[in-house]
Amino acid sequence: MSGAQLSAAHAEAGRRARNARLGLLGPAVLIILLISILPLGITVVYSFLTPGTYGGVTWEFSTAAYVQFLFEEDIFDGTLAFNPAYLQIFLRSIGLAFGAMIGTLILGFPTAYFIATKPRQQRTFWLFLITLPFWTNILIRTYAMLLIIRDEGFINLTLMNLRIINHPLSILYTDTAVFIGLIYTYLPFMVLPLYASLEKLDFRLVEAGYDLYASRWKVLSHVIAPLAKPGIIAGCVLVFIPGLGAYITPELLGGGKKLMIGNMIAIQFGSSRNWPFGSAAALILMALVVIVLLVYARAAGREAKAHG
Amino acid sequence: MENDGERVATQTMEKAGAENRRNVAISARSLVKTFGTGEFAVHALKDVDIDIRENEFFTLLGPSGCGKTTLLRMIAGFELPTSGIIQLDGQDITALPPHKRPVNTVFQSYALFPHMTVAENIGFGLKMLGRSGGDIDKRVKRMLALVQLEAMANRRTDQLSGGQQQRVALARALAPEPKVLLLDEPLAALDLKLRKNMQIELKSLQAETGITFVFVTHDQEEALTMSDRIAVMRAGEILQIGAPTDIYERPTHRFVADFIGDINILEGSVVSSEGRTAQVRLKDGAVIEARVPEGVDGSGDVALAIRPEAARLAGPDETAALSGTLENVVYFGAASYLHLRLGSGEEFVLRHSGALDAYDLSTGSVLGIALQPGRARVLE
Ligand SMILES: Nc1ncnc2c1ncn2[C@@H]1O[C@H](COP(=O)(O)OP(=O)(O)O)[C@@H](O)[C@H]1O
Ligand SMILES: [Mg+2]
Numbered sequence: 244m245s246g247a248q249l250s251a252a253h254a255e256a257g258r259r260a261r262n263a264r265l266g267l268l269g270p271a272v273l274i275i276l277l278i279s280i281l282p283l284g285i286t287v288v289y290s291f292l293t294p295g296t297y298g299g300v301t302w303e304f305s306t307a308a309y310v311q312f313l314f315e316e317d318i319f320d321g322t323l324a325f326n327p328a329y330l331q332i333f334l335r336s337i338g339l340a341f342g343a344m345i346g347t348l349i350l351g352f353p354t355a356y357f358i359a360t361k362p363r364q365q366r367t368f369w370l371f372l373i374t375l376p377f378w379t380n381i382l383i384r385t386y387a388m389l390l391i392i393r394d395e396g397f398i399n400l401t402l403m404n405l406r407i408i409n410h411p412l413s414i415l416y417t418d419t420a421v422f423i424g425l426i427y428t429y430l431p432f433m434v435l436p437l438y439a440s441l442e443k444l445d446f447r448l449v450e451a452g453y454d455l456y457a458s459r460w461k462v463l464s465h466v467i468a469p470l471a472k473p474g475i476i477a478g479c480v481l482v483f484i485p486g487l488g489a490y491i492t493p494e495l496l497g498g499g500k501k502l503m504i505g506n507m508i509a510i511q512f513g514s515s516r517n518w519p520f521g522s523a524a525a526l527i528l529m530a531l532v533v534i535v536l537l538v539y540a541r542a543a544g545r546e547a548k549a550h551g
Numbered sequence: 552m553e554n555d556g557e558r559v560a561t562q563t564m565e566k567a568g569a570e571n572r573r574n575v576a577i578s579a580r581s582l583v584k585t586f587g588t589g590e591f592a593v594h595a596l597k598d599v600d601i602d603i604r605e606n607e608f609f610t611l612l613g614p615s616g617c618g619k620t621t622l623l624r625m626i627a628g629f630e631l632p633t634s635g636i637i638q639l640d641g642q643d644i645t646a647l648p649p650h651k652r653p654v655n656t657v658f659q660s661y662a663l664f665p666h667m668t669v670a671e672n673i674g675f676g677l678k679m680l681g682r683s684g685g686d687i688d689k690r691v692k693r694m695l696a697l698v699q700l701e702a703m704a705n706r707r708t709d710q711l712s713g714g715q716q717q718r719v720a721l722a723r724a725l726a727p728e729p730k731v732l733l734l735d736e737p738l739a740a741l742d743l744k745l746r747k748n749m750q751i752e753l754k755s756l757q758a759e760t761g762i763t764f765v766f767v768t769h770d771q772e773e774a775l776t777m778s779d780r781i782a783v784m785r786a787g788e789i790l791q792i793g794a795p796t797d798i799y800e801r802p803t804h805r806f807v808a809d810f811i812g813d814i815n816i817l818e819g820s821v822v823s824s825e826g827r828t829a830q831v832r833l834k835d836g837a838v839i840e841a842r843v844p845e846g847v848d849g850s851g852d853v854a855l856a857i858r859p860e861a862a863r864l865a866g867p868d869e870t871a872a873l874s875g876t877l878e879n880v881v882y883f884g885a886a887s888y889l890h891l892r893l894g895s896g897e898e899f900v901l902r903h904s905g906a907l908d909a910y911d912l913s914t915g916s917v918l919g920i921a922l923q924p925g926r927a928r929v930l931e
Contacts (some may be wrong), residue, residue, distance in 0.1 A: 455676035
């Protein structure tokens, strides 16, 4: 065989291998296109169109949806005035999701620690209890929470019977109710990654910490928390991101009065009949999530490098 | 010559008397530790009394599972005794949590913090004690020099070899200048050569720092070479406490004699005794003079202990104390170990360091055994 023939054969073999690879990748690429890129593309396109009168869109380019997020057009002279209403909903959502993240961390850490320090055979049982809520539909769980915190609910009746309070605490349909609901819903998402981290913790290091004059708190902050950092970060991301887009909890426990981003977006596609604005709000929410994930990726990357 | 053993014994006792007057660092009284209850109860420590003096290298020696770690963890504060008290410098520390005791531990697994550098590990204790950054830096530098790891200050601990990790663990525990340093089988994970080096290093570190070391090991040779005093433990009890020579030359307990070095243990009964000297008739009829240590009841049926080096082959003109048939000769150059079977059926090993030319060393030949006076001992 001459050199030219040989290289031609090589090129042919290489091309075939490439084709085979593409063929194998095909289904995956198709699924990603269908499930992720296509809907996202539609959302991006819709956000730059004009709302139709009875919902839907009319094919007319407009940036009104993005402008509307921050400004209000005066109906008489058409001038733009700053309108913080939507921004406030976003900020409140961020605040509530962040609060839920901190709340679940404070409740979840001792829980995960408790389970991780149980004898191995007992841990399965406790983990089962943690995942038990997943067996029930979230809608039903949220209604149950509603029954517990309403004025005539379990909490108020107990407190009144114990004569700790005279009038029921009005928790339902407030930010507090949404906050409690979010913590309840997302607690397992915090406990499970924390447990995964703490379970791997070498408790002899905890003893070494005590031995070297660290109090309980110092051991927690200087030994346990740094070693459980991957779990803490993963738990925070798993609570904050879905918390930011929460829909059912604020819908039911906030009574539609205390909106979060999810409810606001739903309204645009429903009663407000403003699909472009709904699309724009969804994209802004997504941008927020991407920012959070980038921060997470950087933190995780630093961690990996430090342990590399 | 006759009274050599005795004189050494008296001297050591006098020395021990002087040492007793040294201050006691750790003192434990009637320590009991039981894990679990009912039929699952494990009696890890049964009524342990111990005094560990200031500046001494004290070793807890015993087979695996005898309660060494449990005793050490109780001194560190990781376990509460079921009953009994522990004092440090005369103060009751029984219920004090670990972080309030001026006692540090070198863990068998080293337990170095993986998220900190070597220097941060060593400075951790001082940081927790609230020392200033400058103080910590200075002390960390000194500790790094002490364990010869200056070049490794900013390494991560998983980039170190086993021996280096061991030295970091040591430096970390020594940095806060504890009153007492606890070491739980710290050399067990090292290979033989490194272990020998670390034994010397540890011993000189102890002398240099003047800190009381409580060292745990199941290796009798390690205990004998390193310690000022040794406590021999078995099944949650301390059988004997003493200097290495006491433990080796003058064991009071059959287990101690057997555990430390090679020894012949022969059954017999006391026929007469005078003071602390007894005449013991062995099962094959020979009568041997033996010392009865303090605290041992020297009457009736007893066990007799004779080190292989306290016996030799009897010369042609000597009267032999014992005789046996030769089973095996192990030649070691400077000396030979001869395995003999006595008339009673018991095995007897002797270490003969002279020439063997004059003896018939064929298997089955009957040989006479001469004993060094004063070296046979009656055991509990
Ligand atoms: N936490 C524990 N729970 C139950 N038994 C234990 C525990 N710690 C030690 N033991 C038991 O106590 C005895 C002494 O153990 P230990 O002090 O570790 O011995 P050593 O260090 O001399 O090998 C052993 O029988 C051991 O199984
Ligand atoms: Mg042990």
